[in-house]
Amino acid sequence: MKGPSRSGDAWHMPVQFFFTQRAHIPTMAADLELSPAQCHVLHLIEPGKAVAMGYLAEQLACDASNVTGLVDRLESRGLVRRRASERDRRIKVLQLTPAGLRARDMLVERMSAPPEIFDRLSPRERQMLVRILSRLLG
Amino acid sequence: MKGPSRSGDAWHMPVQFFFTQRAHIPTMAADLELSPAQCHVLHLIEPGKAVAMGYLAEQLACDASNVTGLVDRLESRGLVRRRASERDRRIKVLQLTPAGLRARDMLVERMSAPPEIFDRLSPRERQMLVRILSRLLG
DNA sequence: TATTGTTATACTCTATAACTATA
């Protein structure tokens, strides 16, 4: 593919980037003995914070029943802890266990620097990438 | 989250970007009556080109048996065509049908400009994004 | 004998619908 000339081509590049990244996930996840969906859940639970099941369903854009199964498996492996909220006992809140935090750290580490291609960016390009992606993420 | 100060933080932004994009896929795919995996396959089959099943397994980083099922479902919906290669009849090659091409075009269109946030980038930032992602993709 | 793709099997992911507990 030639260098894009029309400004519209810029829109296609994130698509390419997404699918390329997506292809890396199964192998990376398998190394951590996780599924891609479980990786996504771990990433959504920020260290030291408690999040509700419903929040995960919202962020994953999936049905709540799905979250139940995902959390079942993560909990059975000791990566997250599930307990009823004190304010509203219908709500179940989740927290990373120490093992879950380690898994999440490895995950971000692996995904952050998967191939060496990042080294090919200059410091200025890295800075620019952060700025642009920040704006794309709102 | 504050703006990143250490250079290492730059690595986290693509991770954040990936999972944010991943969360958009199920809804977008459902609108096209496709699964995320089927979207990935369609994206890998470039218009007018024939690709082998094995190539897809390689690009998806998944087992070949998996590709059989994915292609079965895409073929049964008339989005791809599967035939034996003439040079080596062990190899099955795939091509988009006209319907498959339309689906792929809609897919890229939807993923390329999902939210209006792209408008917030200056022309120079867009250009920079293309250049940086091009290098990240090799 | 080696390679490409398929089939058989088992588990995970996912949505829909019905259900339980709490509000």
Next chain:
DNA sequence: TATAGTTATAGAGTATAACAATA
């Protein structure tokens, strides 16, 4: 009555192992 999460069920995604056809 409404909401948060679970359970039951079914279809799709995924890996492993055994297999068929071709080379």
